[in-house]
Amino acid sequence: MDQEHDNNDRIEKPEKAEKPSVVAGDSKPAxxxxxxxxPPQGMVERRDLRTGVNEAGFSxxxxxxxxxxxxxxxxxxxxxxxxxxxxxRRGLGFSDWVSKQLFRRRHLxxxxxxxxxxxxxxxxxxxxxxxxxxxxxxxxxxTVSGAVQxxxxxxxxxxxxxxxxxxxxxxxxxxxxxxxxxxxGTRLSDFLAMIGADTSARLVTVxxxxxxxxxxxxxxxxxxxxxxxxxxxDQPLTREHGAPLRLNVPTRIGYKQAKYLTDLKVxxxxxxxxxxxxxxxxxxxxx
Amino acid sequence: MSSTVVDIVRQAxxxxxxxxxxxxxxxxxxxxxxxxxAIALFVMVGSGLQIFRAFPSFGSKIPxxxxxxxxxxxxxxxxxxxxxxxxLTFMWIYxxxxxxxxxxxxxxxxxxxxxxTHRDVSGVWxxxxxxxxxxxxxxxxxxxxxxxxxxxxxxxxxxxxxxxxGFAVWKPxxxxxxxxxxxxxxxxxxxxFLVMWAILAFVFGHLVMVLLHGWNNFVAMLTxxxxxxxx
Numbered sequence: 113m114d115q116e117h118d119n120n121d122r123i124e125k126p127e128k129a130e131k132p133s134v135v136a137g138d139s140k141p142a143x144x145x146x147x148x149x150x151p152p153q154g155m156v157e158r159r160d161l162r163t164g165v166n167e168a169g170f171s172x173x174x175x176x177x178x179x180x181x182x183x184x185x186x187x188x189x190x191x192x193x194x195x196x197x198x199x200x201r202r203g204l205g206f207s208d209w210v211s212k213q214l215f216r217r218r219h220l221x222x223x224x225x226x227x228x229x230x231x232x233x234x235x236x237x238x239x240x241x242x243x244x245x246x247x248x249x250x251x252x253x254x255t256v257s258g259a260v261q262x263x264x265x266x267x268x269x270x271x272x273x274x275x276x277x278x279x280x281x282x283x284x285x286x287x288x289x290x291x292x293x294x295x296x297g298t299r300l301s302d303f304l305a306m307i308g309a310d311t312s313a314r315l316v317t318v319x320x321x322x323x324x325x326x327x328x329x330x331x332x333x334x335x336x337x338x339x340x341x342x343x344x345x346d347q348p349l350t351r352e353h354g355a356p357l358r359l360n361v362p363t364r365i366g367y368k369q370a371k372y373l374t375d376l377k378v379x380x381x382x383x384x385x386x387x388x389x390x391x392x393x394x395x396x397x398x399x
Numbered sequence: 400m401s402s403t404v405v406d407i408v409r410q411a412x413x414x415x416x417x418x419x420x421x422x423x424x425x426x427x428x429x430x431x432x433x434x435x436x437a438i439a440l441f442v443m444v445g446s447g448l449q450i451f452r453a454f455p456s457f458g459s460k461i462p463x464x465x466x467x468x469x470x471x472x473x474x475x476x477x478x479x480x481x482x483x484x485x486x487l488t489f490m491w492i493y494x495x496x497x498x499x500x501x502x503x504x505x506x507x508x509x510x511x512x513x514x515x516t517h518r519d520v521s522g523v524w525x526x527x528x529x530x531x532x533x534x535x536x537x538x539x540x541x542x543x544x545x546x547x548x549x550x551x552x553x554x555x556x557x558x559x560x561x562x563x564x565g566f567a568v569w570k571p572x573x574x575x576x577x578x579x580x581x582x583x584x585x586x587x588x589x590x591x592f593l594v595m596w597a598i599l600a601f602v603f604g605h606l607v608m609v610l611l612h613g614w615n616n617f618v619a620m621l622t623x624x625x626x627x628x629x630x
Contacts, residue, residue: 164408170421170624177622180427184434187492190442200481203488214573221572222579234461282584284571287479288454289463290584363572392480394487399572 208396215398217331221362224280230291232345237352238285238366240387244351245322245372252356258317258377261308268356271340274298274306278346279337281362283369284399286388295360296343301334309378317382318359319375326370326386328361332398337362340373365397407626421624424542426509432500433620439493440602442485443561444595445475449482457589490565497558512542515552519545539629554601557594564591 165173189195237243253265278296304311316333319325332338341360342349349355354371361368367388389395403423409416425433448469455465476482504510522545528534530546537544543551567578567587581587609617619625 164406164415164417165421166408166410167418170405170407174618174622174624177427177624181430181434181621184431184438187435187438200484200488203491204484206491207487211570214570216573219573219575222575222583230459234459236460282571284584285454285460286483288450288588289456289460291460388480392484394483399570 208394211396211398217335221281221337224292228292229294235291235293241322247321247372249356255375256307258379259310259313260378271298274302283366285366294345295341297339297341300338300340303340313378314380315382317377318370318373320370321372321374324370324387326368335363363399419627421626422628423623424619424625425623428503432496436496439489442489443493446482446485449474449476453479494562513548513551515548519548541630557598561594564594
């Protein structure tokens with residue numbers, strides 16, 4: 113320790129430091145430089161000044177320190193075509209895992225005043241296929257299957273008989289735009305109770321009239337703001353917005369809000385996650 | 400000063416000639432964090448701009464008024480989903496290296512080398528005169544001059560802001576308080592974008608200074624040792 117202080121004191125005096133010095137063969141320990149890596153062979157011991165290193169020694173020292181930074185090159189794995197995809201899938205998977213940990217079932221998405229609503233005509237219509245898959249409303253039913261006590265066909269009137277929730281929430285699209293909309297419908301949790309769903313199952317999956325499909329984990333499905341939505345802006349859903357029934361999940365990204373629902377399943381098995389998720393988008397994407 | 404100095408010497412018989420000095424400026428942790436973070440930043444900006452291409456606006460969706468069309472050639476990921484994969488992967492490297500760096504700097508006291516404090520204020524104007532108005536070069540007696548300290552301190556704050564605004568954009572519901580502080584998702588997204596440009600402005604200045612001030616500075620960030628420092 114004393115040696116170190118000694119050394120530092122001398123460094124403070126540049127005029128003395130510039131003076132060439134004589135090699136001393138005495139007892140100054142080699143490791144007096146403690147904050148820095150130990151100078152390798154080539155170190156010159158001197159009595160009066162800070163440590164001296166000859167050129168070859170300094171080169172060796174530099175090379176060794178350079179090698180220590182080499183682990184950075186590990187990131188080059190992302191440039192290897194065969195490794196890139198699995199690595200990115202891992203990375204996205206980790207983000208999804210974090211998303212899941214951050215999700216709190218009782219934490220509500222912010223709600224907004226009516227004056228903050230995006231006007232209905234400026235609420236975007238985003239489809240992957242068609243604006244109107246041509247659902248025939250008279251024949252429409254929601255087909256319920258999976259881990260439920262009462263599977264079968266459910267009419268819209270049965271869903272509408274459950275308590276109606278209306279909420280002004282933000283719809284965030286993965287593209288980056290966002291709108292505040294007014295949604296009305298029944299809580300998915302109420303509907304799951306009605307059909308006698310096994311809520312210890314992991315997932316609720318939905319199928320759509322336009323062959324779109326989606327899945328929600330049970331935590332999100334039971335969230336109080338997750339709706340089976342049949343109204344927007346206090347009017348029955350229009351065809352472009354997913355009539356007669358769509359999902360409204362304010363705690364999740366836009367592509368989770370599946371439209372034109374035809375099927376609902378409670379399950380533990382997931383062969384497909386969702387239309388966009390299966391193309392490579394985040395499978396959880398909780399907001 | 401936490402740096403350590405050695406003399407580079409040549410021995411000829413009994414005589415030792417001092418050829419120059421070298422200072423150990425950048426501990427290994429700092430160097431590793433610097434380069435990992437630099438790569439992560441590169442990927443974050445590239446993929447972020449690809450994500451931005453999906454909706455290159457900060458106004459309404461209907462009608463949509465585009466702010467700027469960023470060329471695909473200068474973006475990473477190829478498509479929105481791909482860019483999100485890069486962004487949501489490298490953000491962890493970006494955050495982790497940032498945290499390790501900050502933790503190390505605070506713990507080791509090494510931050511004193513780079514932190515801009517009130518003592519540096521008086522040195523700012525002479526440095527500005529030197530850099531931009533051909534003024535005389537102020538004498539340098541530590542690793543970083545006041546303007547450098549200012550830049551490094553600012554960019555650390557910007558880095559923290561980039562993560563906070565990013566979380567507000569990624570998690571506007573679970574981190575609703577964070578998004579609320581920024582005025583909601585919409586503004587958080589704009590702030591995230593602006594912070595990126597501010598960081599890019601730093602990077603531009605940083606690279607110009609590395610080019611102007613030479614090889615020794617650059618090597619120091621690789622080996623830790625800076626040859627022939629000015630101080």
